[in-house]
Amino acid sequence: MVETHYLNIKTHGNTHILNITNDIANLVLSSKITSGIATIFVPGATGGLTTIEYEPGLLKDLPELMEKLIPSDKFYHHNDTWHDGNGHSHLRASLIGPSLTVPFTEKNLTFGTWQQIIFIDFDNRPRSRKLVVQLLGD
Amino acid sequence: MVETHYLNIKTHGNTHILNITNDIANLVLSSKITSGIATIFVPGATGGLTTIEYEPGLLKDLPELMEKLIPSDKFYHHNDTWHDGNGHSHLRASLIGPSLTVPFTEKNLTFGTWQQIIFIDFDNRPRSRKLVVQLLGD
Amino acid sequence: MVETHYLNIKTHGNTHILNITNDIANLVLSSKITSGIATIFVPGATGGLTTIEYEPGLLKDLPELMEKLIPSDKFYHHNDTWHDGNGHSHLRASLIGPSLTVPFTEKNLTFGTWQQIIFIDFDNRPRSRKLVVQLLGD
Numbered sequence: 001m002v003e004t005h006y007l008n009i010k011t012h013g014n015t016h017i018l019n020i021t022n023d024i025a026n027l028v029l030s031s032k033i034t035s036g037i038a039t040i041f042v043p044g045a046t047g048g049l050t051t052i053e054y055e056p057g058l059l060k061d062l063p064e065l066m067e068k069l070i071p072s073d074k075f076y077h078h079n080d081t082w083h084d085g086n087g088h089s090h091l092r093a094s095l096i097g098p099s100l101t102v103p104f105t106e107k108n109l110t111f112g113t114w115q116q117i118i119f120i121d122f123d124n125r126p127r128s129r130k131l132v133v134q135l136l137g138d
Numbered sequence: 139m140v141e142t143h144y145l146n147i148k149t150h151g152n153t154h155i156l157n158i159t160n161d162i163a164n165l166v167l168s169s170k171i172t173s174g175i176a177t178i179f180v181p182g183a184t185g186g187l188t189t190i191e192y193e194p195g196l197l198k199d200l201p202e203l204m205e206k207l208i209p210s211d212k213f214y215h216h217n218d219t220w221h222d223g224n225g226h227s228h229l230r231a232s233l234i235g236p237s238l239t240v241p242f243t244e245k246n247l248t249f250g251t252w253q254q255i256i257f258i259d260f261d262n263r264p265r266s267r268k269l270v271v272q273l274l275g276d
Numbered sequence: 277m278v279e280t281h282y283l284n285i286k287t288h289g290n291t292h293i294l295n296i297t298n299d300i301a302n303l304v305l306s307s308k309i310t311s312g313i314a315t316i317f318v319p320g321a322t323g324g325l326t327t328i329e330y331e332p333g334l335l336k337d338l339p340e341l342m343e344k345l346i347p348s349d350k351f352y353h354h355n356d357t358w359h360d361g362n363g364h365s366h367l368r369a370s371l372i373g374p375s376l377t378v379p380f381t382e383k384n385l386t387f388g389t390w391q392q393i394i395f396i397d398f399d400n401r402p403r404s405r406k407l408v409v410q411l412l413g414d
Contacts, residue, residue, distance in 0.1 A: 002173045002276045004243045035278045037315050037410055039175050039239050044250035045191040052370045053321040057353035057363065065346060065367050070203060077195035090196055091203050094188045098253070099239050101315050101375050103410035105280045110408040112320035115374070132248040134175055134241035136274060136412060138278045140311045140414045142381045177313050177377050182388035183329040208341060215333035225333065229341050232328045236391070237377050270386040272313055272379035274412060 001138065003031050007040075007131040011121035015063040015092070019054045020131070021109075021116040027133055028104050035105045036137015041098060043132060046089040046123040048096030054116040062120075066092050072124070089122040096120060104137075139276065141169050145269040149259035153201040153230070157192045158269070159247075159254040165271055166242050173243045174275015179236060181270060184227040184261040186234030192254040200258075204230050210262070227260040234258060242275075277414065279307050283316075283407040287397035291339040291368070295330045296407070297385075297392040303409055304380050311381045312413015317374060319408060322365040322399040324372030330392040338396075342368050348400070365398040372396060380413075 005027050009018060024038055040049055052058055076087025100117065103110045121127055143165045147156060162176055178187055190196055214225025238255065241248045259265055281303050285294060300314055316325055328334055352363025376393065379386045397403055 004173060004241065035280060035410075037412060039241055041239075041241050041248055042250075043248050043253065045189060045253040050370045051321060051374045053354075053366055055354070055357050057355070057357040058366055060353040061363055061367055062370060065371075069207065069345065077198040078191075078193070079195070081193050081195040087195065087199055090191055091199055094190045094200060095203075095234070096371070097235065097238070097373065098189045100373070101239050101317075101377050103280065103315055103317050103408050105410075110317055110319050110410075112318075115319065115321040132241050134173075134243075134248075136175060142311060142379065177379055179377075179379050179386055180388075181386050181391065183327060183391040207345065215336040216329075216331070217333070219331050219333040225337055228329055228334055229337055232326045232338060233341075233372070235373065235376070236327045239377050270379045272311075272381075272386075274313060 001033050003033060003135040005133040007133055009129050011127050011129060013121050013123045013125045013127055015066055016121045017059055017062060018119045019116045020119050024117055024133060025109055028109060029107055031135050033135050033137040034107060036135060037101050037103050039101045039134045041132040046086060046093050047129060048093045048098060048120045049100040050096055050118060051115050052118050053114040086124040089124055092122040139171050141171060141273040143271040145271060147267050149265050149267060151259050151261045151263045151265055153204055154259045155197055155200060156257045157254045158257050162255055162271060163247055166247060167245055169273050171273050171275040172245060174273060175239050175241050177239045177272045179270040184224060184231050185267060186231045186236060186258045187238040188234055188256060189253050190256050191252040224262040227262055230260040277309050279309060279411040281409040283409060285405050287403050287405060289397050289399045289401045289403055291342055292397045293335055293338060294395045295392045296395050300393055300409060301385055304385060305383055307411050309411050309413040310383060312411060313377050313379050315377045315410045317408040322362060322369050323405060324369045324374060324396045324398065325376040326372055326394060327391050328394050329390040362400040365400055368398040
């Protein structure tokens with residue numbers, strides 16, 4: 001069985017980190033599939049998906065890490081192409097990746113207690129996003 | 139339903155970035171599966187998969203980022219083992235990851251307009267690669 | 277068809293890299309599914325999954341790279357929250373990612389010869405881990 005769902009979210013951009021765990025858990029709960037995998041996907045080249053312990057400290061640490069590894073104020077050739085100033089956003093998104101696959105069994109995502117699914121919007125302006133959540137299983 | 143496909147590609151190596159979006163889209167179009175997920179996998183330890191806006195600026199920015207984070211001219215213990223000089227290639231591949239899963243629905247990959255699937259060959263020489271594309275769904 | 281399996285492992289922590297390739301290959305061999313995908317998932321926010329050539333050189337190079345990109349001795353806001361000193365562990369885990377999906381066909385994982393699946397425990401102490409291995413296919 002396959003079910004396609006969408007998650008509409010508004011972001012502030014600028015490495016805004018959103019906790020989408022409950023949204024995914026609720027989609028699994030209300031689906032007809034009991035056990036399988038949830039593939040979450042960002043249609044767009046300036047957002048990423050991963051997991052983290054969603055607590056105030058790490059919500060500062062992760063953007064600081066991104067700023068250190070891929071600074072927002074450096075020269076990027078991308079900005080020569082489009083002049084939209086978000087070259088760093090694209091590179092951060094490619095590094096973190098646009099896709100996350102999470103197993104579930106008996107309607108429960110197989111998470112750790114302190115682990116949350118996050119969508120990170122790396123773009124340099126507020127965005128409306130429509131994430132894809134594809135459920136596969138029995 | 140499960141379908142296994144292969145994608146044969148030749149690369150220049152040295153962080154060569156190839157746009158494989160149309161290849162994947164065509165495999166989905168010609169398959170018997172209407173909705174599901176495409177898992178793309180690199181069998182090999184010096185290649186990676188992610189998405190990017192495939193435009194000339196970012197095709198320079200991404201290799202420059204990799205060179206900054208994991209320089210090709212530094213010492214790596216790997217080169218003590220094999221003397222093949224591609225320690226940086228292995229580390230870049232482990233960081234980006236060998237696997238990408240993309241949902242599709244009604245025969246269409248759920249992409250953003252400016253987002254392409256890329257295979258990056260981090261090895262330090264030209265390579266022939268055979269990527270695996272596993273389609274699952276209904 | 278869906279099968280849920282678990283892999284119990286003990287780690288030393290501190291970027292301990294474990295080769296779990298044979299465990300995954302054996303689960304596939306003994307399952308009722310012939311072709312499909314194996315999704316491996318870390319329930320926990322301080323571990324990651326990727327592939328690498330599992331040889332002594334890279335087993336030194338990868339921890340050294342992590343120490344360079346995300347040093348263990350720097351200040352992280354996370355440590356203000358919990359005082360457990362593992363802010364770097366969380367960031368490394370978010371960067372590498374908690375999930376890996378590997379296709380298999382005719383009971384064989386579609387690996388490269390020199391490529392192994394690794395679980396990396398980034399926590400700063402020994403841990404007992406229970407990885408999830410979700411098999412989907414025919």
